[in-house]
Amino acid sequence: MTAMSTPLNPKRLRTVLGEFSTGVTVVTYRDADGQPRGATMNSFTSVSMDPPLVLVSVARRAKACAGLADNEFTVNVLSANQLDVALHFAGKPKNGPISWHEPESGPPRLTGAAAWLQCRPWRTYDGGDHVLVLGQVECHDARRLDPLIFHRGEFRRSGLKLPQLPRTVTFGGAPAGEWVGRVHDLHALSDAGNSGEPLDI
Template structure:
């Protein structure tokens, strides 16, 4: 199977862009994730998929985490946590609760660990949702290898 072509096929499905964050014992850590989904309302569960090669994999184990759904004004934050240093970027953190939150996100979902599932070259982290919030801002969207606002992709 041609994995490059498979990745391009998956890219035809627009997704939101999230940064998953947690306290790592020393400070705050995080990773950009677009493999995120709701799982259940009762109990309230959400899932993020983390590549087994990512440093975040071992750091997230047994840690509470926040799924920060980025606004369309936060693309630089997405790139920062994807491993592309953004010179001059300052992130304002909200540190109350069980895991850190990024200020001015479109929405956030705070989770405590519920279950981890081995899934090929990824691990699925399922979290029990303890807190959440949302704003009226436009979400950052990932489509065909590019980030932008949903409106931007609709107008193309």
Template sequence: MNTREFRYCMGCFATGVTVVTCDTGDGYHGLTANSFTSVSLNPPLVLVSIDRKTKALEYLKNNAFTINILADHQGDLAMHFAGRPKEDLEINWVQGDQAPRLEDSLAFIECVPWKEYDGGDHVLYLGEVTNFKYRDGNALTYFKGQFSSLPYTTK
């Protein structure tokens, strides 16, 4: 199978953009991820898929983490935590009950480790949700290699 073409095919699925954050003991760390989903309401579980090649893989092992769902104005944060930092970018951290989070995200979901699974070239981390909060606003989305915005409308 042509993995590049498979990746392009998967890019046809529009996703939200998240930054997964945790405390490494030596400071706060984050990584951009769009492979994120809700798994269960009872117990409340979410899943994030992390590439085995990233440094953050070991940071998340048996460690609390926060999924920060980004608002449409947070593209610079997404790029920063994807390994393309901007020198003048100000990152405002908030210490949560279990793990740090990014200030001004559209939503955050704080988790304690539940299980991890082999996912081929990724590791699937399931977290049990201990705290969450969301607000109105437009979501940052990712489609075919480009950031976009999903506008919020009231019913």
């Protein structure tokens, strides 16, 4: 089967991509005058453990694109109660000041985040209308807070944890299909902890 040659519908593509749920981050840095700045981004991922690298995708037209060029930055993973912070750094200023943490050295970070990763610049790559910015993680921390989630163009909170799903599922007295066994495998991984051995699921 050959790929369709008709042009993609950007609106439809955005809708399809929106089915992939992500966390929400604010990437913070210092501008040329040393002032703390930030931008809300949900295109964030880990890349490598050796060396420890993470990636953020920055729109070329965004001020942060120039601000992050060869600049240290912190990825702040927002908690569920930081919707106003996400909106603030997306261009909808919140009422009241932003609470910053100013370390003795390195980029600023936000207080109240679920996690943060302080990075030094590693590489940048062409990403079409975005720039892919890789940073090497130099220090990090996390708290056990529910994350802010972005799905289908809306901010959301996380839902049920997988281990809370029923261990046995039947439909009309008959056991469910093969997927139930897969769920049990995931429960085993969750209950026992990841030993480093991959499960064939």
